Amino acid sequence: MTNNIYAPTPENLDRAAQTIRNGGLVAFPTDTVYGLGANVYLPDAVAGIFAAKERPLFDPLISHIADIDFLPEYAQTDSRVMDLARHFWPGPLTFVLKRKDSDHCLDMVCSGLPNLAVRMPNHPLALQLIKASGVPIAAPSANRFKTVSPTTARHVSDSLGNKVDMILDGGPCKIGVETTIVDLTGRKMVILRAGGLPKEELEAFTGEKVYLSDGNPDKPSAPGQLLKHYAPGLPLRINVTEDEVRPDEFFIGFGSVSSAHLNLSPQADLREAAANLFAFMREAEKHREFSGIAISPIPESGLGLAINDRIRRASYHD
Ligand code: TXA
Numbered sequence: 001m002t003n004n005i006y007a008p009t010p011e012n013l014d015r016a017a018q019t020i021r022n023g024g025l026v027a028f029p030t031d032t033v034y035g036l037g038a039n040v041y042l043p044d045a046v047a048g049i050f051a052a053k054e055r056p057l058f059d060p061l062i063s064h065i066a067d068i069d070f071l072p073e074y075a076q077t078d079s080r081v082m083d084l085a086r087h088f089w090p091g092p093l094t095f096v097l098k099r100k101d102s103d104h105c106l107d108m109v110c111s112g113l114p115n116l117a118v119r120m121p122n123h124p125l126a127l128q129l130i131k132a133s134g135v136p137i138a139a140p141s142a143n144r145f146k147t148v149s150p151t152t153a154r155h156v157s158d159s160l161g162n163k164v165d166m167i168l169d170g171g172p173c174k175i176g177v178e179t180t181i182v183d184l185t186g187r188k189m190v191i192l193r194a195g196g197l198p199k200e201e202l203e204a205f206t207g208e209k210v211y212l213s214d215g216n217p218d219k220p221s222a223p224g225q226l227l228k229h230y231a232p233g234l235p236l237r238i239n240v241t242e243d244e245v246r247p248d249e250f251f252i253g254f255g256s257v258s259s260a261h262l263n264l265s266p267q268a269d270l271r272e273a274a275a276n277l278f279a280f281m282r283e284a285e286k287h288r289e290f291s292g293i294a295i296s297p298i299p300e301s302g303l304g305l306a307i308n309d310r311i312r313r314a315s316y317h318d
């Protein structure tokens with residue numbers, strides 16, 4: 001345990017903004033998961049994120065902004081992009097857009113790609129921090145590479161310890177799975193990563209079909225979407241019904257099951273299940289008296305798409 005967890009007082013927010021401006025690393029809560037933030041315009045600071053997470057440099061980061069009007073200054077936009085931003089921001093939706101020509105100092109954030117990922121989080125602390133810093137904040141999930149994303153300040157501290165200068169504590173994240181990432185660089189809208197905003201809501205708003213990227217693990221279109229990405233410390237089996245659970249398995253249930261060690265949502269509410277998912281996986285993997293984890297089937301619609309994506313990756317082994 002480290003003591004770099006800070007209550008979100010005005011003084012601590014000021015100090016965190018100063019830390020960002022000066023090139024330090026600040027972990028902060030968002031609506032989805034905790035992020036590990038640095039000033040996008042300081043490549044050395046951004047490099048510090050990759051080092052702290054032990055994340056490969058080819059895997060680009062999402063920029064977090066606090067003002068929709070800033071978006072056209074930061075990336076190439078058109079009316080479709082701005083309509084989507086006005087409707088869904090702040091919220092659990094990340095856009096992949098074409099970069100502007102002039103922004104070579106963003107090469108580290110974008111891993112040299114011609115595209116840029118950007119979002120506006122729906123969390124007062126995150127928005128205050130970005131505004132007070134005066135710069136967009138590059139932030140991946142605040143966990144070591146290939147572990148589940150943190151949904152509490154304590155998770156961040158357990159995973160990254162003193163590799164981060166400050167952790168702002170905003171309590172548990174409401175949504176609990178990462179943003180939906182939609183590629184808007186082409187004519188079609190393509191989801192690169194299923195997440196906190198259901199595909200159905202994007203389709204309902206635009207009246208257009210939204211495509212899912214083919215998910216080929218050898219050629220992930222969001223470079224971070226490797227097949228084995230969210231790995232708990234115990235082997236994980238998915239789509240396991242109650243009668244199939246083995247006696248030596250820790251059982252994470254969903255809906256009306258009676259023998260679950262933890263239940264993602266007894267009422268079968270996908271929002272509640274998403275919010276509990278990563279914390280329960282962390283809890284389950286602590287139970288080394290079990291030889292594996294089993295998870296109930298989760299419906300493949302709405303937030304179920306994101307939940308199933310995460311647990312499918314977590315269950316993958318080479
Ligand atoms: O909910 C979230 O999105 C959280 C919070 C902190 O905002 N962030 C997050 O970041 O999940 P991270 O780095 O763990 O995942 C970002 C994903 C990676 O898979 C990365 O490959 C993809 O976004 N990505 C970033 N920039 C991209 C780009 N220019 N083109 C395609 N994919 C990109």
Ligand code: MG
Pocket residue numbers: 140141149
């Ligand atoms: Mg991540």
